[in-house]
Amino acid sequence: MRYQGPIVDVDxxxxxxxxxxxxxxxxxxxxxxxxxxxxxxxxxxxWVTMGVFLSGGGRRMDSFPPDGGKPGSDxxxxxxxxxxxxxxxxxxLTYDVGEQAAFPNQQFAGALCSAVNDWNIDTWLSNGDDRxxxxxxxxxxxxxxxxxxxxxxxxxxxxxxxxxxVNPLGRPFGDPIYHPIYKAAAELGLMVAIHxxxxxxxxxxxxxxxxxxxxEYINQFGAQAMHYISxxxxxxxxxxxxxxxxxxxxxxxxxxxxxxxxxDQNYDLLRRESPWVKKLPSEYIREHIKLSTQxxxxxxxxxxxxxxxxxxxxxxxxxxxxxDYPHYSFDDPAYIARILPESWHRKVFxxxxxxIYGWQxxxxxxxxxxxxx
Numbered sequence: 001m002r003y004q005g006p007i008v009d010v011d012x013x014x015x016x017x018x019x020x021x022x023x024x025x026x027x028x029x030x031x032x033x034x035x036x037x038x039x040x041x042x043x044x045x046x047w048v049t050m051g052v053f054l055s056g057g058g059r060r061m062d063s064f065p066p067d068g069g070k071p072g073s074d075x076x077x078x079x080x081x082x083x084x085x086x087x088x089x090x091x092x093l094t095y096d097v098g099e100q101a102a103f104p105n106q107q108f109a110g111a112l113c114s115a116v117n118d119w120n121i122d123t124w125l126s127n128g129d130d131r132x133x134x135x136x137x138x139x140x141x142x143x144x145x146x147x148x149x150x151x152x153x154x155x156x157x158x159x160x161x162x163x164x165x166v167n168p169l170g171r172p173f174g175d176p177i178y179h180p181i182y183k184a185a186a187e188l189g190l191m192v193a194i195h196x197x198x199x200x201x202x203x204x205x206x207x208x209x210x211x212x213x214x215x216e217y218i219n220q221f222g223a224q225a226m227h228y229i230s231x232x233x234x235x236x237x238x239x240x241x242x243x244x245x246x247x248x249x250x251x252x253x254x255x256x257x258x259x260x261x262x263x264d265q266n267y268d269l270l271r272r273e274s275p276w277v278k279k280l281p282s283e284y285i286r287e288h289i290k291l292s293t294q295x296x297x298x299x300x301x302x303x304x305x306x307x308x309x310x311x312x313x314x315x316x317x318x319x320x321x322x323x324d325y326p327h328y329s330f331d332d333p334a335y336i337a338r339i340l341p342e343s344w345h346r347k348v349f350x351x352x353x354x355x356i357y358g359w360q361x362x363x364x365x366x367x368x369x370x371x372x373x
Contacts (some may be wrong), residue, residue, distance in 0.1 A: 003337040003345045006362045007087040008353035011195070011249045011292050011322035012082065014124055014134075015096035016070040019043040021123075026361065030108055043112065044268035045102045063326030071326040072288035075127055076219035084326050085335055088131050089350065089362050092193075093124060094249070098137040099197045106210055110139040110149070117153045125158040133357070135163035135193055143177055154188045160357050161191040161247070174231025175333035182241050191245040191356050196221050226259045229289060233263065236276025238288050245356045249292040250324060257311050260285055286314060290356055292322035294331045295316060302339045316344040320353045 016022055022043055023031050034043065057071075063081065065074030072078065083091060100116060103109040116137050124132055136154050138146035150162055162185045164173060173179060173194060185192050225248050232238060232246065263270070263281035270277045298305045309315045324330050333349070340348055354361045 172231035174235035222255040
């Protein structure tokens with residue numbers, strides 16, 4: 001089954017061609033700080049690795065641009081392979097994936113996030129392509145500084161949200177320590193996107209300890225997301241910021257029914273422990289949480305996945321399409337269209353994202369291409 005309408009992709013990864021591009025935006029003292037004796041400029045925290053070697057560094061082999069740069073660094077390549085190929089209405093650029101916030105030197109992390117945001121505005125968001133939108137990347141280890149950064153650049157018309165790509169404090173994102181971030185986002189009408197990052201293998205204590213391989217790390221995403229969502233509810237984030245919207249990107253989706261069931265089952269206990277829980281947790285989740293489709297954990301029978309997700313009333317209103325381009329886990333729109341019921345297509349591919357970002361739903365035709373798998 002093909003989808004013939006407009007597409008909003010909420011998770012497209014772009015990046016700079018080389019680290020020197022970002023250093024040009026740093027104050028001189030921080031530029032000198034990162035240069036070694038040979039003049040190289042490493043801007044990725046040393047522990048940011050999934051412990052596994054993948055061909056192409058985990059990127060589509062065809063996404064390397066002709067200029068020899070990194071996948072996601074060349075607008076023309078992205079335009080050809082993604083934006084024009086599928087006739088996108090909007091693509092939300094999510095960096096690769098903003099793990100610079102994980103640097104242990106918090107002052108440097110703040111300066112680096114500011115440099116990345118300024119670079120993003122000057123390059124990708126000023127190139128004349130109105131389909132492109134992006135997120136403010138923030139130093140999440142210093143929430144007050146993060147709030148300042150949101151207020152500094154969050155009013156740019158193409159900045160549509162705040163990205164929390166790493167959790168260097170190792171505390172669930174509903175924790176009150178992060179509330180300054182949500183206050184600033186709510187003030188500017190920006191949604192908040194949570195995205196996994198290899199940097200979390202350092203800052204977040206996974207169940208049973210840090211992952212040693214990529215597959216261990218990826219398979220624990222669901223547990224991490226469930227903890228985050230639970231903390232938002234129990235810590236009263238949505239009572240304090242009733243207009244705040246959260247998008248959970250790339251953590252999977254199949255764990256959602258059991259999370260909602262269990263939270264609702266413990267509703268009375270939650271109310272005893274948390275004075276902020278005023279209604280069923282599932283209601284908060286429906287009102288405030290969206291999840292990206294990539295990756296959908298589909299087994300041999302996609303119909304079983306649809307049956308599972310359909311146990312959540314209105315689940316088709318909670319999902320937003322994403323490809324994860326140019327990563328190797330890229331989900332072709334035609335592939336997702338075959339999995340989803342046709343009655344969900346318009347909402348998942350376009351309308352739900354337009355609703356959280358405040359865009360008018362467009363009219364248009366999706367030039368369908370054959371699925372890549």
